[in-house]
Amino acid sequence: MSNSLEGGTEETAVDVVIVGAGFAGLTAAERLVNMGVSVLVVEGRDRVGGRAFSGEVAGVKVDLGATWVARRHTAIRDLASRLGCTTTSQFDEGHNVLWMDGQRSTYTGTFPAVSPEAVEDLARIQMAVAELTSTINVDSAWESPDAGQLDAISFGEWLDQQQATTSTRALMTILTKVQWGCSPGDVSLLHALRYIRAAGGVEHMLSVEGGQQEERITETTQEIAVRLAERLGDRVVVGAPVRRITQDDSGVTVSTDSKVINAKYAIVTAAPSHRADIDFEPALPDKAEGLAKTWRLGTLSKAFVAYEKPFWRSSGLSGEALTDTGTVFITFDVSPDDNGPGVLMAFCDPRVFDGFNPADRRRRVIDQLVELYGAQASAPIDYVDHCWGPASEPFAPGGPNPAVAPYASVSYGSALTEPHGRIHWAGVETAGEWAGTMNGAVLTGQQTAERVAQRLGKRADTGAQ
Secondary structure, eight states: OEEEOGGGOEEEEOSEEEEOOSHHHHHHHHHHHHTTOOEEEEOSSSSSOTTOOEEEETTEEEESSOOEEOTTOHHHHHHHHHTTOOEEEOOOOSEEEEEETTEEEEEOSSSOOSOHHHHHHHHHHHHHHHHHHTTOOSSOGGGSTTHHHHHTSBHHHHHHHTTOOHHHHHHHHHHHHHHHSSOGGGSBHHHHHHHHHHTTOHHHHHOSTTSTTSEEETTOHHHHHHHHHHHHGGGEEOSOOEEEEEEETTEEEEEESSEEEEESEEEEOSOGGGGGGSEEESOOOHHHHHHHHHOOBOOOEEEEEEESSOHHHHTTEEEEEEESSSSEEEEEEOOSSTTSOEEEEEEEOGGGTTTSOHHHHHHHHHHHHHHHHOGGGGOOSEEEEEEOSTTTOOSSOSSSSBOOOTTHHHHHGGGGTOOBTTEEEOSGGGOSTTTTSHHHHHHHHHHHHHHHHHHHTOOOOOOOO
């Protein structure tokens, strides 16, 4: 039921209002609708999908944000299948390129074998990480044995304590850049262990075959959100940033610039840091305020460079590369097939990328691709990039996951999921298993919807819409 207020503001009443139209918000809405609950999803961006965002290069659709699904990611895969989306295997045939200490080499497998000593040291560090992750409570890492001790140092400090070699540290730096958008010294050891445990271990986190990079959504990941939003119809409103959420014993009121939504409960799926941009009344508890201030998203950007054909394949190269210097630190081959166009996806360090103009960003990326793949990389037919900073992404700007510094997990982590009265929290950060993945986002949306439905006295129904 809607009516107009003074100033053109529309007032609406529903059972549950959901803040955020990413995977968590949209799947929560679908689950609630299936149980006969009236919902409204409000999204600040002018699009759905959250950190899943599509672009195009040389006529090929590409993922400017979230990209891969693993075979074990059954929730997101089931959702994609229901909505008519398909998967494409990530190409990884041939040798990978490694640029380290100014030297170019090639390797096969997940981890490069720089030398026998480097292989031995990397295996030693992996084993030590595995031993620690086995102690982590993935749902409440801050309640794990020795949580205080693990949270008191950074991942980088722990590597120092372990006397990790230069090559091992370089590989771990690439891991932290792509996973949390930061350096090892910027992320708590406990936080890193929580995400590694949630992802099924370092091997699964970094692998293509049998790992998290095994497949892509052919139509792009954002298309899943677009199709789900289309099914939900006018229950989804974009371009409606939430400014204020008030609540009392009878319900909640969510205010945007053009709407006032009265509901019995609210589900907020925004990243923890974005909670700080909403005015809550009553105010959030101190622990929740601390969470919003300290669980900031890291920084990560992407570029796509297209060529007539994936020329590297004819040289026996996979299109995967790791580098310890410059703007680009990882590349992948996301070409549609051997016939072309050939498309390389490059993960870029925003510190030496975002601050440059588009022409300089393009030059910096292509110069590195020439170092990695030879002179043919100097003649692309198209280029596109996306910087996930506040200039282009005012809502939850940054990397894919929070870069949480020491002490902040034990101090504030429990506020991730603890309801604030009638306000419940969802979103990829609140997931236990598969935190940091689209699969985790879907699971947390569904699970939070069921908890709210129970408070409404509804019976859980897992059937599809």
